[in-house]
Amino acid sequence: MGLLQKIKQGRIKSGKTTSKKPVLKKSSSKNKSSSNKSKSTKVKARSALKGRLGRSVGQINSNNVTLVVVPNNNYNSSVLNFVKKLDKKSFGYVSVNKGYSALIESFKNKKINLKNFFFVDCVTKTITEPKKVDNCIYVSSPKALTELSLATTKLIMAGFDGVIFDSLSTMLIYHKPKEISRFVHSIINKTRENTNLHLILTLSSKDQDSELFKEVEVFVDQVVEL
Numbered sequence: 001m002g003l004l005q006k007i008k009q010g011r012i013k014s015g016k017t018t019s020k021k022p023v024l025k026k027s028s029s030k031n032k033s034s035s036n037k038s039k040s041t042k043v044k045a046r047s048a049l050k051g052r053l054g055r056s057v058g059q060i061n062s063n064n065v066t067l068v069v070v071p072n073n074n075y076n077s078s079v080l081n082f083v084k085k086l087d088k089k090s091f092g093y094v095s096v097n098k099g100y101s102a103l104i105e106s107f108k109n110k111k112i113n114l115k116n117f118f119f120v121d122c123v124t125k126t127i128t129e130p131k132k133v134d135n136c137i138y139v140s141s142p143k144a145l146t147e148l149s150l151a152t153t154k155l156i157m158a159g160f161d162g163v164i165f166d167s168l169s170t171m172l173i174y175h176k177p178k179e180i181s182r183f184v185h186s187i188i189n190k191t192r193e194n195t196n197l198h199l200i201l202t203l204s205s206k207d208q209d210s211e212l213f214k215e216v217e218v219f220v221d222q223v224v225e226l
Contacts (some may be wrong), residue, residue: 030197065188065199067213067220070167072206078226079166079202082108085111092120092163096170097140099124100133118160120151124138142174143181156190162198168212169204177212188219 070078071166076097083093095103100121107114119136126141137151155163165187169213171180191199203219217223 059085060091064195064197065191066201067216067223068200068202069205069208069223069225070202071226072204072226075129075204076106080112082105082226084110084112085109085162086162087116090159092118092152092158092160094120094122094148094152094155094163094165096122097166099127100130100136100138118155118158120148120153120155122148126181132196142171145158145175149183149186152187152188152201155197156194156197157185160197165202166200167204168216169202171211172207172212177210177215179216180212185219189198 001069014128069080070082075187081093082124093103098106100119101124103119103121104114107117116142117135120139121130121136122139122142122144124130126137130138137154139147139151142148152163169181171183191197201216203213203216205225
């Protein structure tokens with residue numbers, strides 16, 4: 001029996017130079033030095049990013065509900081890098097940004113373990129009628145808040161280690177901040193009933209000064225910036 005059926009039935013519990021002139025040798029040496037410095041800078045940047053992601057994941061492991069603020073200029077790659085750090089655990093993933101097929105492709109490119117994820121896709125049905133798969137529930141549209149709430153609740157009750165909601169910023173395209181705030185408050189309350197579950201809400205950094213951020217910040221256990 002597929003995971004989708006189990007969730008629906010409520011059965012889950014818990015150019016080389018040839019010249020020898022000295023001046024060219026000196027120039028080559030400078031170029032190599034510059035290249036080495038560039039490589040070193042990139043390595044340090046990657047190391048710093050890994051350190052930041054590691055600390056962020058560590059913070060999330062100790063809290064029930066976390067609002068993750070993601071850099072707007074490289075939102076998708078930041079979210080994927082973050083998710084990759086979580087792929088040893090089981091997660092429900094609610095996507096308001098990408099359809100199931102695009103998500104699967106992105107996860108595969110990042111070598112994220114798909115076996116540990118179950119998806120709620122709010123995008124595909126706005127474009128076409130999707131084929132049924134065992135690891136995804138399709139919601140008709142991000143506008144369908146009741147339908148989205150029911151699908152998210154199924155993930156919360158299914159026994160995963162956590163649920164990721166991506167993203168609150170995209171929800172602002174379809175709903176007023178107050179409506180999203182009520183929706184978030186509802187799913188947080190359901191999360192609180194399961195003390196072993198981690199709820200992760202993502203928000204673009206461009207919305208960090210928004211009314212929505214100020215309202216949601218009150219409900220969560222912590223805010224983590226990537």
